[in-house]
Amino acid sequence: MPIEFDPKQQVFHLYTDGMSYVIGLIKDIYLAHYYWGARILTVHAASKWRFGQRPNTPTPEYPDLTLHLDTLPQEYPTHGRGDYRPPALGLTVLEDGVSALKLAYRGHCIERGKRPLSGLPAAFVTDEAQATTLTVELGDEAVGLSVELSYALFERFNLVARSAKIVNAGTRRLAVETAMSASVDLPHDAYDILHLWGAPLRERMVERQPLAPGTFRFGSTRGASSHYHNPFFALLRRDATEDTGDVYGFSLVYSGNFLAQTHVDHDLSVRAMIGIHPFQFRWILEPGETFQTPEALLAYSGEGLGGLSRMLHRFIRQHVMRHPFGVTERPILLNSWEAMYFSISEDRLLALAERAAEAGMELFVIDDGWFGERNDDTRALGDWTVNREKFPSGFAALAEAFRSKGLKLGLWIEPEMISPESALYREHPDWVLRTPYREPVRSRHQWVLDLSREEVVAHLMGVIDALLASAPIAYVKWDFNRYLTDVWSRALSAERQQEVAHRYMLGLYRLLAHVTERHPHVLIEGCAGGGGRFDLGMLQFMPQMWTSDNSDAASRIFIQYGTSICYPAIAMGAHVSSVPNHQIGRVTPLGFRAHVAMSGNLGYELDLTALNASERAAIREQVRLYQEIRPIVQFGDFYRLVDPFVTRDRASWMFVDEARREAVVFYFQILAEPNSPVRRLKLKGLDPQALYEAPELGFVMSGAEWMHAGFALPTLASDHQSLLIRLKQVP
Ligand code: DGJ
16 A cells, blocks of 8 residues: 655655545645545646635735635645634644644655554554555644644555644643644535434434535534434535445544534635544643544545445454454344343343343343442442342352353443442542532433543453453443533643543543453443444444444334444444334334344344243244354445435345355335335345345346346335345355
8 A cells, every 4th residue: 555755746645446645745835635536546736736816815925926725725724824714723822822823844754554543542453564654744833833644544445544643842832722633625526425413212314415615513522422423424426326426434533522524615625624522622732742633534435335334344343443353253142121121130130041042142241230239220330349139149150150051241331430329429429520619410310430530540440350350251331321511620720621521531542441451352342322432432442332222123224224334234233122112112023123133233132031932933043044144244245225214114235245155135114105116126246247046035146137137025015024135156
């Protein structure tokens, strides 16, 4: 994956087989953006930009009247010298209040491999040959500021991982107010933006809308990436579709407050950026100190949105999820929550485990309610010792009992939280995130621990180490059921209080790094009230996420479809739950629920002891089937076939294994239609030359026929019906 510097044109060409990303220097000073898109073989920098005089526009290189920052496409723009668009970097010299910056090129280096980011999750390589990194140093001599922009290019991926390191190289104190992870100025064209928004129980709804002049921004200021907006967006050329056209993806590797922003200016160019949200953010840099931004992944696809998704899915499995979880199959689990809520006990769980084992499940997860005085959600968060009244034998013995049935043991925790009614609060009332003025706001009756403080993080490391040493625990479900309020830390001075939200994230990442290094084989599933922190920062440590607290299969079709835009199926925890559904009361057939859940990481979350023999037999068969198709679902390529956000009443998607020998197709009829038209389903991603047999349908066709001519779907007579069709190449 070469990165080449042409000293004559002062141009950096970052390219893979399918992509070029071209930046360069203007007047030896400004780092400009020339091109990003399909691979080009030659670069002629001067043809990419037109200089000329413009009315009423500042000219920072006077007497040259032709250079204007307000229209120059730049890589890390600042404010104050004639660029009136949103800046990537904003800071103030505290001594005198100066904030107008001039970042000028100082040097660069190109090296093999990719370095980790200090204190933050980031895409990684397992072998130096997998990436090449360009670092461009910019600086403002007068301010005493240095900025290192990092661009890592990965083998076989049309993607650049970008981040910025801000260094106070001078003698005066600086306050960083805006520090985006990446910013790109794309030339004038008609673009749409696609982003994922929603709310708890309705996460990652797909929204595509045209970009128009002005600023469009969304983000989170909740202290977590959130259920409401996801730290991802795509710019699509207006004619791009699911399968064709240019699409640019921006994904932030961060789990806290974020801002995603596009700005279409008077010249119709588009500035797109993503990074930590500047609202209530201000980071003081003493002389010699450094601020590292999170990383952003900038991905390009010339094969539509589907091509972008598939590339991101592969990339996340190989370079984001901690090794080896991106390449190892995930266990089929039974979770106790919707089966029993807080009414858990050793006896009840053993009876449930018996049924789970009979069905062939592989992991038993004890959800909330196993610790301290936790009999409801008003108390005991922080008291992470097993409740011996509920579990007289303790977890070591219970794990052994599960093991003898072929089940591993998993446990729920919510370590970032504290209940006002807890031993931990009685001992450390000062560990709560709160201001000195008043009692902090409660949410789900609980408060948040101040993870910006070293001693709090150290305490949690000890608690989790002890828990994981107490029994063979193979899996942890890491919950986070409320957002931050009263963000203030007694450990920091007044002028540093706007660092707390980011310091909280750094504390959390330190904790997660410790836990995952000490206990590398424990699979952690992130939760955050179901899908509230579904982001790449979390996926680094927690390679699967409880996708939503909404386990209704019909709702899940939308949620999982939206999530698939930028996250792989292996990341999506998806459970079969009971009916009427506990969140919205809908009744759907067991087979339909299973097909939706099999499209992600299959689990069950219902009381198996309350089911009849035929339901139990059906579940046994589902588990067996999923075990067969699991490698294709978890490691295959994903193709979206029918978009429920368009049809509202049906959806379809499919998985194809890497060698294109096998595929699994899912079709969902959400609402039935009387006397419906004959619908043909056309598949994708197959080898056009090969013959594929579909035993469920009873016919054999070439890949080309499956894809171009398709097949007539059988009539599905009622609501919530589904098909699972397997395709196998005929030798
Ligand atoms: C919220 C989660 O999303 C649920 O799955 C469950 O774990 C509860 N918390 C437990 O309190």
